[in-house]
Amino acid sequence: STAPTKAELNGSNFKITRTTSPRKVPEPGSAEELSHSHCTDHMVTVRWTAAQGWETPEVKPYENLSIPPTASCLHYATECFEGMKVYRGYDGKLRLFRPDCNGERLNTSAQRSSLPGFKFEELKKLVAKLLQIDGPRWLPKSRPGSFLYIRPTIIGSGPHLGVQIPKEALLFIIAVPWPDFTKLKQDQNDDSSAPAPKGLKLFASTPDAIRAWPGGFGWAKLGANYGPSLQAHGKAQAMGFDQILWLFGEDRQVTEAGASNFFVVWRNAQSNQLELVTAPLESQLILPGVTRRSVLELVRERFSTEKQQAEGSSLAPLQVVERPLTIHEIETASREERLVEAFVSGTAYFITPVAMIRNNDLDISTLGQGGKPAGYAAQIKSWLEAIMYGKEEHDWSYVI
Numbered sequence: 001s002t003a004p005t006k007a008e009l010n011g012s013n014f015k016i017t018r019t020t021s022p023r024k025v026p027e028p029g030s031a032e033e034l035s036h037s038h039c040t041d042h043m044v045t046v047r048w049t050a051a052q053g054w055e056t057p058e059v060k061p062y063e064n065l066s067i068p069p070t071a072s073c074l075h076y077a078t079e080c081f082e083g084m085k086v087y088r089g090y091d092g093k094l095r096l097f098r099p100d101c102n103g104e105r106l107n108t109s110a111q112r113s114s115l116p117g118f119k120f121e122e123l124k125k126l127v128a129k130l131l132q133i134d135g136p137r138w139l140p141k142s143r144p145g146s147f148l149y150i151r152p153t154i155i156g157s158g159p160h161l162g163v164q165i166p167k168e169a170l171l172f173i174i175a176v177p178w179p180d181f182t183k184l185k186q187d188q189n190d191d192s193s194a195p196a197p198k199g200l201k202l203f204a205s206t207p208d209a210i211r212a213w214p215g216g217f218g219w220a221k222l223g224a225n226y227g228p229s230l231q232a233h234g235k236a237q238a239m240g241f242d243q244i245l246w247l248f249g250e251d252r253q254v255t256e257a258g259a260s261n262f263f264v265v266w267r268n269a270q271s272n273q274l275e276l277v278t279a280p281l282e283s284q285l286i287l288p289g290v291t292r293r294s295v296l297e298l299v300r301e302r303f304s305t306e307k308q309q310a311e312g313s314s315l316a317p318l319q320v321v322e323r324p325l326t327i328h329e330i331e332t333a334s335r336e337e338r339l340v341e342a343f344v345s346g347t348a349y350f351i352t353p354v355a356m357i358r359n360n361d362l363d364i365s366t367l368g369q370g371g372k373p374a375g376y377a378a379q380i381k382s383w384l385e386a387i388m389y390g391k392e393e394h395d396w397s398y399v400i
């Protein structure tokens with residue numbers, strides 16, 4: 001007998017039910033927006049069963065999920081997710097940024113957490129359909145330069161309490177207005193006489209809290225990575241820090257910061273070369289960020305030769321280095337005044353300079369000369385923004 005063919009995920013065929021009671025769109029900067037919980041009018045759901053495969057995707061009014069208390073995700077953390085944004089361009093178009101990177105990562109994360117995989121190109125079609133419906137009201141053309149945060153998620157949803165690979169799963173996609181933290185900080189500065197915050201304050205993790213380890217799953221976007229990290233994050237916030245800088249191993253390697261990847265720009269003590277340094281993917285200690293990859297590709301392409309420097313910027317070119325770096329190297333570079341800048345990258349918090357790191361009792365300044373960022377993060381951010389908001393045509397953009 002032949003095995004029944006199981007359906008692939010298909011992002012081109014939908015069952016669509018439109019809402020009859022549209023939700024209120026929160027004002028930018030309002031308490032509702034800051035709540036991170038006020039989703040758009042619709043959601044995408046796709047059921048999967050081990051016997052049949054993926055069912056027809058649905059677009060339907062946003063509503064609570066109904067799953068059995070025995071559902072696998074509630075007990076065994078069979079859950080993975082993505083974070084991406086849709087951007088309203090200055091030309092009026094809606095764009096996703098490298099959505100196939102998110103599709104590939106979700107597929108990898110799903111397999112790591114015993115959830116069903118799919119053809120990664122289908123994810124962007126599901127996201128696009130949701131935003132074709134909710135985009136016009138929730139990201140009006142009158143607000144170019146704004147965005148919504150999108151959260152594709154897969155959960156083990158079946159009723160089997162036994163410890164086993166889930167036989168049922170649910171993929172869902174929601175979109176939520178998200179405050180623009182870079183703009184909020186800017187506005188707060190304009191309103192007050194307080195000195196401008198020059199960047200994030202990071203608290204280096206201690207050996208009792210390890211986010212990821214070789215052979216583990218820190219390189220996948222699983223909910224199981226986040227819950228256990230929130231206690232350290234909460235303690236750091238209570239002490240006035242913005243994020244945890246996750247260290248690993250005896251040599252205290254610097255891996256990533258909160259939900260973002262971490263970079264330093266320093267002058268190499270031996271070669272005197274200016275380098276952009278970040279942790280490597282091979283050690284499995286960091287999430288392979290879509291923004292991280294884009295930062296590295298842009299710097300390699302636009303910012304690594306003397307000739308390129310002359311073309312657009314007063315900043316000296318950088319050599320990209322992906323290698324393990326330790327907190328002690330950062331501290332030494334800071335002390336020897338070789339440290340030029342540090343910043344983090346990620347979808348939610350974008351490109352943000354880092355002002356200082358507290359490691360045990362030691363405060364390390366990560367601002368370069370003159371006590372302010374040198375401007376590499378700002379340059380990279382403006383390159384990315386030009387692509388995201390359609391000021392520059394680029395094949396990383398997916399117009400929906």
Ligand code: PMP
Nearest residue numbers: 259260261287289290291346347
């Ligand atoms: N590291 C972690 C742990 C994250 O959660 C994220 C956010 N997805 C990132 C890094 C940055 O990844 P990306 O640039 O794809 O948003």
